[in-house]
Every structure is written in C-alpha cells, then in structure tokens.
Amino acid sequence: MSKDTTNTKALQPKQPLLHIVRRADLAWWKSWLFRIGAFVISCIVCLIIINSVTGAGASDVWKALVKSFIGSSTSVGEAIKTIQFWAVIRETLLLLGIALALVPAFKMRFWNIGARGQFFAGALTTAIVMKFLTPYMSTGMLFVTMIVGSVLAGALWGVIPAIFKAKWNTNETLFTLMMNYIMVQIVAYCSIIWAAREGAPGMGVINKLGSEFYMKGWFATDIMSGVFSDKNDMIMVFIVVALAAFMWVYMNRTKRGYEISVVGESENTARYAGINVKSVIIRTMLLSGAICGLIGFMMVSGYAHTVSVDTEGMRGFTAIIVTWLGKFKVGYMALVSLLLSLLSAGTSQLATSIGLKETLADVLVGIVLFFIIGSEFFVNYKIKFRRKEGTK
Amino acid sequence: MDYIISAITTIFSTSFVTMAITKGISLLYGALGEMMTEKAGNMNLGIPGIMYMGAVGGIFGAYMYENNWSSSFSPFLAILVALAFCLLFSMLGGLIYSFLTITLKANQNVTGLALTTFGTGFANFLGGSLAKLSGNDGLAVVVRKTGKAFKTTLPFYEPMANSNSGFLKTVGEVLFSYGFLTYVCIALAIGLAFVFNRTRWGLNLRAVGENPGAADAAGVNVNAYKYIATMAGSAVAGIGGMYFVMERISGVWQNNALGDTGWLAVALVIFALWRPGRAIWGSLLFGGLCVLGTCMNVPDQTKEIVRMLPYIMTVLVLVVTSLRKRREDQPPQSLGLSYFREER
C-alpha cells in the first residue's frame, strides 16, 4: 500500500524544486559579498533584538559601539578612553593568539579543541612561578622562567592527545575536549589550596603581593615606561604580531609547515612523500599547545595577575571559531577576532545600561556567528532552481 | 587512608545515594540527547548550551505560570507549561544546529561551540531578566511551587517513608524519593537501547552515523534522520537541563546554574561507548563522583580533585577502546562529517 503511494510520487515527472551543487570556483569578491551580506543581516537581527530588549535604536547602538572602542569623549576623559580601547585590543589579541596556535593543528586536520586546557596549563604555570619563585629571582630571570614553564606546560597538555592519536588513532576531538576539563579541575584545585593558605578572601586569587607583584611579573614598568609610555598592553601587541609573523612564515615558508599541509591533505600522500606522519602530528601539537600556553602566560602575567577557573573565559572555544571563520589566514583571523571583541564590548556597553552585562553579548555574538557560519554554504555550494523544460 | 574510610561510609549513606542519583539523572538526560545526535553522525558540542536553554525554558514557563498566567496554582498545569517551554527552547537550539550543520553543511565543532556560547548567554540573559523582574536583586529566580510539583513522588513513597521499618524507609528513600522525570529518564534509556538495537529506525539511524553514503544508497533519508535525531536529542538534553534546576536545586535559577553539567554529559556518552544501557550506570558513577566530595565533608580542594575523576575515566575509556580496536566500541564512523550525496 505504502509502496504504491511512493511509487506514484516517484513516477511524477516533476523535478525537485531545489538542487544543490558544489561550486567549481567563485570569484573572491563574490564570496566576500556573501560573507558581508550575512554579517549585515545578522547585524539587523541583532539590532531588532537590542531594540526589543533595551529600546535602543540603531544610532544609540552605533554610539555605544564607538564608545566601547574609543571610550567616551565627553565625560570621564582620557583615562576611560584608553581603558576601553585597550580592553578591546587586548581581547582581540588574546583571541588571535589562541587562534594562531590552532592554525597548524587544524591545517593538519587535527581537531584540537583543547585550547582551553592548554591555555590554562600555561596560565597556571605562570601563576605558580610568580607566586613561588618571585623572591628568588631577578625580574628578567623570572620572566624567562615563566615563559619557558608556560610553553612547556601548554606543549605537554597538547601533546598527550597527539601521542595517542599518532600511535593508536584515538579520537582527538573527544580527547582534547576531556583534557580541557581535567585542566580546569587542576586549576580549581590549585586556586583553592593556594588562596586558602594565604587566607585570601574569595576563591582563586593568587595575587598575594599586589602591585609589587604585578610589576615583577611583567616587564618592570620603570624599565619600559620610556619606550611604551606605560602601556603593558603594547607588549602584548608585539608578542601577538610576532607570533602571527612567525606562524605565517612557519606555515608557508618552512619545511615543517609544508609537511603539515601535506599531512592534512592526505596521509597517504604524506607517507608517499616520505613524511613521518606520527612525528608530524606529535611535533605540531607540541607547537600548538606551546603557543596556547604562551598566550596563557601573556594573560596571567600581562593582565590578570591571577588564575582562576574564569581566567580563560571560554576564549579557547571562541578561538576555534575564529580560526575556522578566518580560514587559517592570519589577516582574516585578526579581522574576525577584532569583530568579535568589538561586538562583545559594544553589546556589553549597551547591556550595562540595563544591568545585564556579558550575557546579552553572548547571545548577539552567537547570532552573528550563526549567520557567518551559515554563509560559507553559499560560498561553497550553488543552489539551482529547476524548471521543467517545455519538451512538448 | 582516612579519606578512603570516609569515602566508603559516605557511599553507603542514603543522602549520598539520592544526591548521586539526581545529579546522575541530569547527566543521563544530556548524555542520551547527545547520544541520539551522535548516532546520526552529528557531534553536537552545542549540547551544553542546549541544556542551558532547556533549563531556562522550564524556569521561564514556570515563572510565567506562577506569577502571571494563573490565579490558582495547578501542579499539573505548571509542569505542562514548564515542559512546553523547555522543549520549545531546547528544540530551537537543536534547529539552529541542525539547519547549519545538516542543510548548510557547516563544520559541526564550530557550530556546536557557537551554539554553546549562544545558549549559555541566552539562558543567563533570560534568567537574569526574570531575576530582575522578580526583584531578588537580580540574583535568582525562584519557582519553588513548580519545583515542588516536579518533585512529586510516586504514591507509594509516602507510606514507605513513614513506615517504622528502617529497611523500608531506606529502600523508599533510595529508590522512590524522586520526581517522575527520574523514572522517565531510566525508561527512556532502556527504550533507546531497544530502539537503537531492535527497530528499523535504530538500524537506519546507526547506518546514517556510520556510513551515510551506504544508508543513502539503501534508501534511508539521511537528512531527515539527522534532523529528527538532532532535534529529539536536543529536546531530551533540554529536559536534562530543566531536571537539574527543578529536581536537583528545587526550582531555583542562578547565573550559570548548570556549571559543567553539559560537558560531563558529553563525556558520559564517550564513557558509555554510545550505549544507553551503559550510560545508566555510568551516570550513577559520574553523579556519585560529582557529589562525593560534597557529602564527604572534605576540604574544597579535594572535592575538585574528585570532580576531575569522571573526565579522567572518560579519557581512559577512550584510550582503552582505541587500543582494543573493537569495532563496536568506536565512535560512529562518520561522526563530525557532513554529508553531501554528490561529493566526488
């Protein structure tokens, strides 16, 4: 019975309304038209949501966005201005830094979603070094120890899943995901034992030494003030820009980067070319983890001066999105990071007026991401509308 | 040594068991939901976000019902309204994920993570707004009445709890002191095990997750299966989120109420090797480990270490199964990949 009905359905010479085919090629400007179009639509959706929630119109939102970036030019003055500006820049740098770390892994088609854990490994190590070795070391020495320690810790956390992937083909997505939460618990543990022993109020603050510690943790301000006019954030810019340059060269100009691209494309080709796939996997994840660790160091020593389970702020996951949407290209990734940070800061600014802070930002960022993620479909595929040709 | 003795005595206390079960069941809901979508080859890392959406949906429905929509409180209606909003919200999350990954063939990990960001933000935003409305300094939303309705026990629990026999009391406490959703969850797990293994749907669904090309060639509508599994899975996971706030914390919403429940649920799927039956006892184990520290009255840091154990065990399971290479224990083969029939 049911067979008959489907039979007649298939017998109808009607063609499907839509038909999807893969695009052979698309001019670059067209693909950007799709992406920008998606972004614009998502912004309109966001505006509607903001308007219905806060009553703010488009011009208010624009003002808030501008304000979030360059600060208010009227009331509070220069100080706020710079703080706002640097807050956005800092966020961009952190996102971009982690996203850069993910590039080699993703390019190898190794789904390292463990940036969160690797970041924390570096952050925690930095905090431990700060806390316990400060009295015994010069600032320079301390600085070197923190970097080395955090890089090693991040690399270690990244390489464990890689070893299992290389040797026994253990699913790396699931493994790195679990490693995140193991590390989060370690951080939770450490932040409790060390905060409690010092009798610090609240959980997770290791910043016993206060401002003095702050200076010793980072470049001492008295040395650097002349150069960077007291902006620690400027050093972050240098680190991340150097990292970006390094990553570009590494991926595009070195033998190792070439090997990564080959392995990601086809393991068979890699074996044919005499590449030791296992060692490439392990080596690449050492690098990926190490850079995540370095960003963790940057966050703790340059800005947070403490570590707690909230330090990472889900940037490890957001960075995955950045890397993917940025198509592993440094410039695009920087653009996406900036966009997300700006969006986040802008909506936070808006939401503060109604007392809802980051949560609305997450909603709006999510919506924008959905649209941009979805727009890739139209770049890669073409929808053909079909009409029955008049054969009779 | 002291810890071990203390742990053992704790494990045999009824309060520990009941706490472990309620925690475990919320994980089980999430894990079953994730399992359904993963069986269809969709690695949904948006499940934590979807659980948040379901939880806040339940709270929203209950709050509206308790405060705005009715003068007299009917527990049955309260449950219905809460459940309706829970399903609405969580399936909205599932729809977003499905549309992006199945129809638009977007990367599953990226979409899932974006959905988790969105879902968590959405829940905290809505929850925060409600908290403001309710005047609790914007800190919490309380829907105690609905929470209580959800915790309505089976009729024979009362007599057992009031009986003089210590044995009956304990049995009643351990097995029957929970709301109906607890039993629904166990039944769901058993039902899913049956569906996966013995029915045509289950067979087709597994084929879609393992080898969509083969399923397609055999006449299975791959996209329909993916959509339905993902949407249904989201609904189930959403109920898990609501269960957590209604049953476990008795109808109170706070910012980030669920913590890492969603990620634990994802871990549980791996731990259970994609089998609903194993997930039942796995959920008890995970639930137990999560609450062990709290019940043992040990220092906070020890609790954190105990809470690490579920993840470590999951990693061990992952490693051991990849070493043993038993085909039946592996993740669905096309997990994480989108399907396009005309791919060459």
Added chain:
Amino acid sequence: MSDNTAIKLVNISKSFGSVKANYKINLEVRKGEILSLLGENGSGKTTLMNMISGIYFPDEGSIYVDGQEVCIRSPRDAFDLGIGMIHQHFKLVDVLTAAQNIVLGLKGKAVLDEKSIENKIADLCAKYGFELEPHKKIYDMSVSEKQTVEIVKMLYRGANILILDEPTAVLTPQEADRLFEVLRNMRNDGKAIIIITHKLNEVLSVSDRVSILRKGENVGTIDTANATEMTLTEMMVGKKVELDIARPEPKGDIKRVEVKNLTCLNKYGYKALDDVSFDVWGGEILGIAGVAGSGQKELLEAIAGLQPVQEGSIVYFDPEKDNQPSQLVGKTPREIKELGVHLSFVPEDRLGMGLVGSMGMSDNMMLRSYRQGKSAFTDRRSPKALAEDIKERLEVVTPGISTPVRKLSGGNVQKVLVGREIAAAPTVLMTAYAVRGLDINTSYTIYHLLNEQKEKGVAVVFVGEDLDVLLGLADRILVLCDGQVTGIVDARNTTKEAIGLMMTKQNNEITEKGGEAEHE
C-alpha cells in the same frame, strides 16, 4: 517504444564543474536481457548509472521506466521503481551484520522481525545458490562475501533492474563464473541487468547486447552476437587499435633491482604478495599485468618502502656506487632516499597519494624533494622553475602554476605527476596505471616519456591494465595472479591470450615456460 523496455534514457547530460561526464546519452534496456555498458575508465559509465540509481541528478534529459517518465531524486525513488545498483565500492555499513544491511532503509514493522528476515534471505540464497551468513558482520567479510550481501540486498528489495558496476574486478575467476551464472538466472526471471565493465571477454560471454560509451557519449549499441573483440575495441577507443608504440631495444644489461621471495599482507591481513621473485634491469620496461587487486599496488609500495614486508628481500644495485647492493626491506621511503636510491613512483591514486590536490603545481613539485638542503626553510625558487618547465614541455593546461592541481583535468594531473617523477632523474621508475582515464594523445605522451627514460638506462616498471599497451610497450611482462607470479614472459614473443590465461592462473605450465623467458 516497445513494451519490453525496462528503462530508457533520453538525452541525459551531466557535468561536474567544467568536465562533461555525460553528454546527451540515449540508452535502452529490455526486460530479460543483460546489457553490457562498455567503456574505458573515465568514459562516464559509472556517472550514468549513478543517475539511474539516484545518487546524482542529471543536468538534462529524461528517464522512462516501464514507458512512463520518471524523476529519480534519491536512491529511495530508484528502489521504488525497482532499480538496484551494486556499486564498485560497496555501500555497506561495516559494523552491521549482513541481515541488517540487507533490510536497511526498508519500510515495514517498526520492530525488526529477525526470524522472518532471515528466512527470506535464506530463500533467496537457496534460489540463486548464494552462500551467506546473515549474522556475520561486514567487517569480517571477504570482498566476494560483501558483494553477495549487496546482490542479495537488491534482490530482497525486489529489484527488476539491476546495475552492477565492475562486479568482477575484485573476484577470482571461479567467483566471477558463479556470479555470471546468477545473472543469467535473473535474466531468465525477466529482470533487466546492466553490467558496467571494460573487460571484453566478459561482455562477450555474458551479455545479450552491449552499449559502448566513449568520453561521456554513447557511441552505439550492438547485439553481442554480432560483436567481436575487435569491433568492440574499435568502438571503445574510437578508431582501430593500431597501438603504434615505439619500442626501442633494451640496451641495459645491468641488474637494477632484485626482488626475492617477497611476501606482504594487505590491510585485512591476507597475503597480498606471496613469494614473489623477479629482477628489473636497467634500460628496460618491465610490464606488470594482472586482474585489479592481484598485488600490483602492494608490490610497488613494498619497493617504495610504503608497504610493510613480511618476508623476502628487495635489493637495489646502485650505479653510482659501482652497483653495490643495498637492502631496501625494512626502510622508510625517507631512508631509501637517503641511501641514494633514485626511485621515482607514479602511484595509481594520483590526487590521493601522488599529489596534493589543494596545492598548485609549484608546491607539488616540492613534495618529494622539499627536504633537500639543511635550511629549515623551503626552497621555493627551483620548484617554481621546474613547474614552469614541466608546464611548458608537457603542455600542461592550467591557468597558472599556483592553481590547485585538483582543478586540472585528469590528463593534466598525470602530466604534472609523471613530469615531476621523471625530473627527479630516477634510476628506477615505477608507474601504476599511468594512462588510466587519459585520452589517446596524453597516453602517447606518457609512453614516449617512459621510452625516453628507458633509453637513458632507467629501469622502468609499468603496471598496466590494457594488455595491448603492455604488449606494445614493455620488454618483458610479469603476470601477477592472487599475489603470486604466474609468469614472466618476453613481450615480443607472447600473445594476449597467453597472458590472459596467466592472469587467471588457468595454466600452471605457463609459469614454468615464463620462467625460461627470464632476461638472459
């Protein structure tokens, strides 16, 4: 249109990007006949059949089943019309059992009634003489068992139009004969059967009519009774095959590679190579013939260091070091290279192994040589120059040397690959199906390149599928069957039939005769 027509295709066209896979094809299959769809690799046979079975959707044209125009949007639609296709790469779910795969996607009671399913399978098996264990998991099955599952799956669905894509490529001769027996039974039942093949003997022995595709177009349909191998070949390749391949006399007399008692396991743990011994000499082309999957791939990969060796030895005699022997077994490709062995290898899977599809010509040039030099950085200038050079010399049609090679046509891809391998100045050059899917002109370019290498004293190993080419190009031909060497013959003094026999191992005496034809 006669009542007897089971399925009819009218003006079917399909393109993939710029490649016209099918162009205005007309085809008709009658009930109760076996139609062979003959064509070279890449002639569009599989694409056409995929449109009937709902995998692809045609760009243009119409399909009629039982005289009515139909629209096949999915495999489900195809089943409902009684069309079943057995794909070359089986569409089976590994972790499920045979019975589960057979009922996959069917409508029926929600709860599977395993007993009645198994009974029905048993009935079908008994009717056609299959052997099938319904509870066996697919991953435990041999290739022919999997094929049986696929056929039973289609019969279980009551398919009236059955399409088989190169069904014998992976079968032993006995298995193939059994399959043909089954097909004849089904034809007598009134089913319409299409087999895709490029083997002439199969066409002649099993089919009633034969349609020939060439470069995506149907060049004609004839009754098998009126066909001979010659006429079919003519239609298939477009003109009378006068394989006018130049064959200079081999001049080298230096042993370059000696393979002794080589045994390898394939990925399923079966012997892919069984006690294989032979020599390759400098300045000759050694052809390797055999049914697909007889161990050709494993043999080349073992020499290249890509395939683990169970037993035996592969010795290379280095011309630069006074023909000093060195053992290759147990070494990685990299170690072999570092040993100073100039080994070039054109693998069968061009884009999946020999080249990186997403990279341009220039970056692909580096694939085998990027490690040269101590610098951590890649040398980008010489690959670029090499790419330009190859583009120029071999007339590679590409928008530019940085265009991803995936976007090039098959022939141009092969030119890039062969060009690179030859540019490495090899002493041993191994090629697997070097001309598969290429047009005649490109094929001749490749033959010419190989001969050039031979004249330079390179030891060339040429794995081929077209016996005419092997006979015209090679100096000696080694025949593999089931992983064993069934003969090594002088290509100048042998016949197609003799090699065909060795490929199917039907005459053991030939093995010994072949032994005499060893290089003196």
